[in-house]
Amino acid sequence: EDPKLLEAFEARVTADEFIEPKDWMPEAYRRTLTRQISQHAHSEIVGMLPEGNWITRAPSLRRKAILLAKVQDEAGHGLYLYCAAETLGTSREEMVEALHSGKAKYSTIFNYPTLTWADIGAIGWLVDGAAIMNQVPLQRTSYGPYARAMVRICKEESFHQRQGYEIMIAMANGSSDQKRMAQDALNRWWWPSLMMFGPPDADSPNTAQSMRWRIKRETNDELRQKFVDITVPQAEFLGLTVPDPDLKWNEEKGGYDFGEIDWDEFYAVVKGEGPVAKERMTARREAWEKGAWVREAAAAHEEKRRARKAA
Ligand code: FAQ
Numbered sequence: 001e002d003p004k005l006l007e008a009f010e011a012r013v014t015a016d017e018f019i020e021p022k023d024w025m026p027e028a029y030r031r032t033l034t035r036q037i038s039q040h041a042h043s044e045i046v047g048m049l050p051e052g053n054w055i056t057r058a059p060s061l062r063r064k065a066i067l068l069a070k071v072q073d074e075a076g077h078g079l080y081l082y083c084a085a086e087t088l089g090t091s092r093e094e095m096v097e098a099l100h101s102g103k104a105k106y107s108t109i110f111n112y113p114t115l116t117w118a119d120i121g122a123i124g125w126l127v128d129g130a131a132i133m134n135q136v137p138l139q140r141t142s143y144g145p146y147a148r149a150m151v152r153i154c155k156e157e158s159f160h161q162r163q164g165y166e167i168m169i170a171m172a173n174g175s176s177d178q179k180r181m182a183q184d185a186l187n188r189w190w191w192p193s194l195m196m197f198g199p200p201d202a203d204s205p206n207t208a209q210s211m212r213w214r215i216k217r218e219t220n221d222e223l224r225q226k227f228v229d230i231t232v233p234q235a236e237f238l239g240l241t242v243p244d245p246d247l248k249w250n251e252e253k254g255g256y257d258f259g260e261i262d263w264d265e266f267y268a269v270v271k272g273e274g275p276v277a278k279e280r281m282t283a284r285r286e287a288w289e290k291g292a293w294v295r296e297a298a299a300a301h302e303e304k305r306r307a308r309k310a311a
Pocket residue numbers: 035036039040041043044047048074105106107108109123127128131134195196197198199203204205206207210216220270
C-alpha cells in the first residue's frame with residue numbers, strides 16, 4: 001500500500017472527515033468494517049427471532065401491534081446495514097452465506113431464549129438499551145454510509161427501549177406473579193446484556209486499531225460502564241434488584257463498580273454454544289431457503305420489466 005495514500009487517509013480520519021465508498025482506504029480498514037457492519041446486520045436479523053417468538057402470544061392487541069412494528073423495524077435495520085456493508089464491495093449473498101456457514105458472528109445476546117412475556121420487556125429495556133449505548137457513538141464512525149445508517153437506527157432504537165421499559169413498569173407494578181416474572185427476566189438478561197459490549201479492552205483484538213481509525217469512538221469497557229451507570233437507577237425505579245452482589249456506587253469514579261462477567265460463558269456463546277444457537281441458525285437457513293421463490297420471482301419480474309423497456 002502506498003504510504004502517501006495511507007498518510008492522506010489517516011489525516012482525513014483524524015480531521016473527522018467521513019470516508020466514502022469510492023475513496024481510497026487501506027484493505028484492513030475495508031476488511032474490519034465489512035466484518036463489523038455485516039455482523040451488526042446479522043445481529044439485527046437474528047435478533048428478530050427471540051421476539052418474533054412472542055408475537056402470537058402478546059397479552060393484548062395493543063402489545064401485539066407494538067411488538068410486530070418493533071420486529072419489522074429490526075428487519076429494516078438489517079437491510080440498511082447490509083446496504084452499507086455492500087458499498088465496501090462484498091455482496092449480500094456472500095454475507096448471508098458467511099452467516100449460515102458459521103463464519104460470520106452475530107451478537108451473543110440472541111442465543112438466549114425468551115421464556116416469558118417479561119423477557120420482551122427486558123429485551124427492550126436492556127438489550128435495546130445496550131444497543132443504543134453502543135450505536136449512538138457509531139453515528140460518528142468514520143465510514144459515511146455506516147454513520148448515516150446509524151442515525152435512523154438510533155431513533156427507532158430509542159423508541160424500542162422505551163417500549164420495553166414501559167412493559168417492565170407495567171409488570172413491576174402488577175400482581176405479585178407479574179413482579180416475580182419481571183425480576184426473573186432481569187436476572188436472566190442482565191449479564192448477557194453486559195456481554196454485548198464485547199470482551200474487556202485488554203482482551204479485545206480489534207479495539208485499538210478501530211479506535212485509531214475512528215470506526216469505534218468508545219471502547220468496550222467505556223460503553224459497558226456507561227450502560228451500568230444509566231441502567232442501575234432504572235432498575236431501582238422499577239423496585240427490582242440487579243443480580244450482582246458486588247454492585248456498588250463508587251463515589252470517587254462517579255460510577256458503579258460491578259462484579260466479574262463470566263467470560264467463559266461469553267466465549268462459549270460466541271462459538272455457537274448458546275442455549276438456542278442451533279435453533280437460531282436453523283430458523284435463518286430455513287427462512288432463506290423458503291424465500292428462494294421470492295428472490296427468483298423478483299429477478300424474473302425485473303428481467304421482464306427490462307425487456308419491455310428495451311422493446
Ligand atoms: N457477540 O475485538 P473485539 C442489535 C467478537 S444490537 C458476538 O472487541 P470489535 C439491536 C467480535 O466480533 C447487537 N461476538 O471486536 C437489536 C470479534 O470477533 P471477530 C449488534 C462478539 O468488533 C436489539 C471478537 O469477539 N450490535 O442487534 C461480541 O472491535 C434488540 C473480539 O472482539 C453491533 O453489532 C458479542 N457480544 O467489538 C436487535 C454493534 N462481542 O469479528 C434486535 C456494532 C465481541 O474478529 C433486538 N458492533 N464479539 O471474529 C460493534 O460495536 C463491535 O463489533 C463490538 C465488538 C463492540 C460488538
